[in-house]
């Protein structure tokens with residue numbers, strides 16, 4: 238496997254320099270910034286010998302001789318009687334940027350990996366096949382050129398389908414995946430290989446939480462280590478019931494609750510399958526307890542969250558029993574939708590939801606694009622008030638199949654409306 242040879246960057250270079258009096262330095266800097274010789278960890282404006290009244294300014298190496306100096310700088314030099322000299326400078330690996338180093342060491346047509354995820358001290362790469370022979374070089378340069386990075390890893394193999402974790406290979410630095418980061422004013426500590434974490438979702442986490450109020454009771458069905466749950470308690474003062482199937486997520490969520498001084502009566506943590514978790518909150522069999530009147534539901538398992546909507550159908554659209562709480566929650570469900578040509582992402586997402594819950598969702602639902610995962614895979618969030626069969630006057634689904642003309646609906650939609658109609662009629 239190829240490794241980085243830093244020696245190839247050591248060399249000396251002849252530059253043009255000008256000796257400028259101290260009082261003209263700022264004028265030069267303002268007017269001729271582009272004429273400076275710029276390198277990492279290198280001072281282009283230096284002391285010169287023992288003469289403290291002047292500084293040596295090293296000029297851009299594109300000026301090979303005095304004739305190549307731009308006219309306006311030539312005039313500045315002439316008007317101020319500035320002396321031009323030649324200076325030999327010693328350069329090495331430290332004087333080159335990440336991009337400059339990789340441009341020199343990677344094959345000419347290879348794409349330089351610029352986008353990597355930063356998780357505390359960890360840089361996480363997902364290299365392309367053609368970049369793999371150079372992986373240790375790329376890792377070493379990322380480590381050397383970013384002072385906050387202490388560990389560089391590359392994703393290997395496929396993502397685990399249940400806990401959404403994946404194996405990594407160490408490319409450079411410490412073999413330590415226990416990391417700590419700050420997001421939305423909360424500290425999160427976890428081992429990156431044991432739990433799911435995605436730093437690219439920080440803004441989405443906040444966008445959703447920010448729509449909550451202190452009166453909200455939140456049910457986070459796939460909570461991970463708590464990037465929705467903790468800030469919802471800490472910043473929006475909500476009460477949150479947070480759940481994850483991965484015992485490691487639970488271990489770190491509990492630790493993170495302590496780290497952020499969040500009390501156990503504001504954040505109630507469970508380690509159940511998501512459907513069981515929802516039933517445990519809403520379908521209480523014990524006569525001394527009451528169902529939890531949840532107002533917001535977060536479902537962030539985009540690959541399969543939509544399938545878990547069946548538990549809300551079972552609870553809120555059940556022909557055999559009334560829903561356990563009178564005000565149905567708003568559900569925020571994340572999903573991947575195929576961004577095909579001519580496809581309407583919003584209608585596709587709505588249809589996928591309605592196919593699982595078996596009836597229409599209220600027309601005031603909101604559906605937004607969260608991020609492009611790849612050219613044909615878009616992460617969406619759809620938010621809607623859960624339809625219910627409580628009583629027709631409160632029911633957002635007032636339209637029944639009889640009220641909708643045949644020309645208005647497709648056969649599929651007609652079937653869904655019929656279902657909806659039946660559900661409404663079943664409620665007693």
Ligand SMILES: C[S@@+](CC[C@H](N)C(=O)[O-])C[C@H]1O[C@@H](n2cnc3c(N)ncnc32)[C@H](O)[C@@H]1O
Nearest residue numbers: 399400433459460461481482483510511537538
């Ligand atoms: C995509 S991650 C999202 C985690 C977190 N909400 C976030 O934004 O970082 C999905 C989470 O769902 C959990 N999970 C997978 N299947 C589950 C199930 N059947 N019930 C509960 N949690 C599950 C995984 O362990 C994982 O932590």
